[in-house]
Amino acid sequence: MGDRIDRIVAGVQELFHDLSVDAREERVTRYVVTELHKGRAFDDLMADPYVVSNTSEEDRARILESPETLREIEDHIAAEFQDYRRQTARGDEVVE
8 A cells, every 4th residue: 555655655756846847837938938029149048047047058048949939039040031131221321
């Protein structure tokens, strides 16, 4: 009987540990996406003390692969190109 209870307790502890890791990773992903949206560089974010202290290297790799993070990176790149196009278009008009 004791062995069975130990296995049940271990299973419940593992479940709660997995849930807490998922919740923590979700919060960090949300933080990364928010900061990317504000214009912070991705490399700076991956070295951010909040990110480093709340994730492992494996977690950070998953964050990079998350659809939300990738979408925000793509949006940031698109905005950079749009800004570049505007600047070069203005530069073409000024050239005499």
